[in-house]
Amino acid sequence: METTAAAEVTDICRDLLRIDTTNTGDADTTVGERVAAEYVAAKLDEVGITYEIHESAPTRANLIARIPGADRSRGALLVHGHLDVVPADASEWSVPPFAGEEKDGFLWGRGAIDMKDFDAMMLAVVRDWQRTGYVPPRDIVIAYTADEEAGMQFGSQFLVEKHRDLLEGCTEAIGEVGGYSYTVNENLRLYLVQTAEKGLDWLKLHATGRPGHGSFIHDDNAVTDLAEAVAAVGRHRFPIVITPTVRRFLEEVSDALGIELDPDDPELAVSKLGPIANLIGATIRNTANPTRLDAGYKDNVIPGRASATIDCRTLPGQAESFLAELREIIGPDIEIEHKHQQPAVETEFGGALVDAMGAALRAEDPGARTVPYLMSGGTDAKAFATLGINCFGFAPLRLPPELNFAALFHGIDERVPVEGLEFGVRVLDRLLRNS
């Protein structure tokens, strides 16, 4: 019997879910990326696709393969997925998180939607091509990365810095997080294509004062100064800024739903969106959330220094004005230390590849309509975009209307519908054949 991509995608996804690739952000407790990369390698070996595996550190494996296209003068399309997953606490789950169980029409496990589903689709599609002798219209580069879930340093960033040659000629990329459906009604499903990501700035605020005894009158206390700054930042609401992606999103959704969504009153517009309001709420303004505090070493000693971590997320083009605003909120005396920064990315929702996404979806779901969206988090796209690659989040999935998809990301009982997976692999195959 002929093996097709749709027939084996579920088995591949199940196998990947059974490989624990937990990325804790700590080298000693992060596991499995090498094992998963070797699994992918064996599947490529079976059909005769050549690849390279590069480790950024022991076990931090990244795999890249290039499928030569018919017209090698055209820019290549990068298709990428990360192999690592965030930790899962088995006691909170209704199934073991690394068993790859199938029940009620779903495959359950950590990584089922983030993003071993797409990892499996990529593999199933290129294996099918190789078996049948199919040659895509242009070069397709597939990349499996480590470390997406903890800063990308050992994964996509490493590839971009040390193995740029393997990404030579890539003009566009598809990866997470986008391409999934939001059901409006029986005849209409919106598929959100990610065309932009917010930037990230994990920074520390430091206040410096005069150290002293806790029993004295003291008017230069670093803890007090820091606490005031942190409270001011935490309570501040940054102004609404409508980026081109969000404007286009509101226009498209407004048209699709047949409701009036005023782009100039985006808060009201977003509140009308029901379940996807959560997804969109953080994409109309910069945010700054205090996440950690650090000061003092003894109950009766006033420390000379106090520090806080702020998780800041900025809209495309807003990094500088955001910092100016932050400085105004905290005043001139607090020091800012940038711990980890990643710029926002934004690409245009248009062109042949975007058209092909819509066509591939409609061929499998006549009620499909693509809309662009800006994501408040970040992905490997940030690293690949530094090479000038136009990055899209498009890991196609048709979801049952009642499923709270957003809650499954890094969530308990993460699962992917088997039918959605088979749908996804057919859409991906069509897209890549027409890219």
Ligand SMILES: [Zn+2]
């Ligand atoms: Zn992910």
